[in-house]
Amino acid sequence: GAVVSQHPSWVICKSGTSVKIECRSLDFQATTMFWYRQFPKQSLMLMATSNEGSKATYEQGVEKDKFLINHASLTLSTLTVTSAHPEDSSFYICSARAGGNNEQFFGPGTRLTVL
Amino acid sequence: DAKTTQPTSMDCAEGRAANLPCNHSTISGNEYVYWYRQIHSQGPQYIIHGLKNNETNEMASLIITEDRKSSTLILPHATLRDTAVYYCIVSVRFGNEKLTFGTGTRLTIIP
Numbered sequence: 001g002a003v004v005s006q007h008p009s010w011v012i013c014k015s016g017t018s019v020k021i022e023c024r025s026l027d028f029q030a031t032t033m034f035w036y037r038q039f040p041k042q043s044l045m046l047m048a049t050s051n052e053g054s055k056a057t058y059e060q061g062v063e064k065d066k067f068l069i070n071h072a073s074l075t076l077s078t079l080t081v082t083s084a085h086p087e088d089s090s091f092y093i094c095s096a097r098a099g100g101n102n103e104q105f106f107g108p109g110t111r112l113t114v115l
Numbered sequence: 116d117a118k119t120t121q122p123t124s125m126d127c128a129e130g131r132a133a134n135l136p137c138n139h140s141t142i143s144g145n146e147y148v149y150w151y152r153q154i155h156s157q158g159p160q161y162i163i164h165g166l167k168n169n170e171t172n173e174m175a176s177l178i179i180t181e182d183r184k185s186s187t188l189i190l191p192h193a194t195l196r197d198t199a200v201y202y203c204i205v206s207v208r209f210g211n212e213k214l215t216f217g218t219g220t221r222l223t224i225i226p
Contacts, residue, residue: 004158034213043202044159044216093158095214104214106151106158 003027004096006107013084014115021079021110023094029074030096034104035067038091050077084114118142119203124221133190135220137203140184147208148179150188152199153219159202162188166208198224 003026013019023033032051036044048069050056056069068080077096081088091111095104120138127133139148147166151159163170163177165186170177176189190197202219206212 006158036216043218044153046213046215049213091156095158103149103161103164103208105161109156109158111156 002098002105004030004094004105004107006092006094006110008110009108010111010113012113012115015085016083018080018082019084019112021081021092021094021112023077023079023096023107025075025096025098025105028096028098028105030077030098031074032097033071033077034095034097035069035077035079036093036095038093038109044093047079081112084112086114088112089114118205118215119217121201121203121217121220123218124223126223126225127190127193129195129224129226130192133193133197133222133224135188135190135201135203135222136185137188138185139203139205142183142205143207145207146205148177148183148186149204149206149214150175150177151202151204151216152197153202154196154199159216162201164208193222193224195224195226198222 005024007022035047038044047062048056048058050069050071052071052074058064071077091109093109095106097104147164149164150162153159165177179186200219200221
């Protein structure tokens with residue numbers, strides 16, 4: 001149990017375009033989902049926390065208008081990178097948490113390359 | 116704020132036990148110790164967690180000192196597939212506290 005999927009697993013796009021990444025909890029209901037970003041040889045950095053049915057909470061320094069997060073259901077959250085630029089190229093990872101338990105289950109990640 | 120400190124890297128021979136230390140001297144009474152690992156280009160994988168007692172599951176054992184200021188993750192018979200970055204994280208178990216990833220320990224299993 002506790003499987004989290006992401007789609008796509010990798011994407012290449014042109015500078016200025018928008019990219020949507022989906023995160024799904026396959027066998028449990030996720031009241032909270034998290035989005036992380038990881039640059040090469042660095043650790044995971046939390047971008048935002050998303051609660052179902054409410055607005056996401058962004059970490060300091062993360063532009064909410066650039067990284068749009070939607071958590072419309074208990075099994076799906078989406079991250080849209082708007083007007084992507086080469087510096088947005090990174091490994092984006094989501095995680096999901098069920099209920100009040102703080103254990104998080106991570107997706108396999110999405111590698112974004114912006115040309 | 117770094118809640119945990121870990122060695123940057125470690126090597127271990129295949130088939131031997133890998134012992135990964137973690138210091139968490141400022142851990143609070145209600146915070147658990149969690150261990151995750153990340154194999155290259157994959158999402159983190161949960162390994163084990165504990166509060167104060169030693170814990171064991173099919174993947175690893177977790178030894179927490181009596182004062183809870185440090186812990187050791189033990190992979191009893193390391194294989195090449197255990198090569199990964201291992202993260203030690205302290206967090207409350209129930210609530211909305213975020214998981215903060217440090218730099219972790221890069222464990223390399225040597226054939």
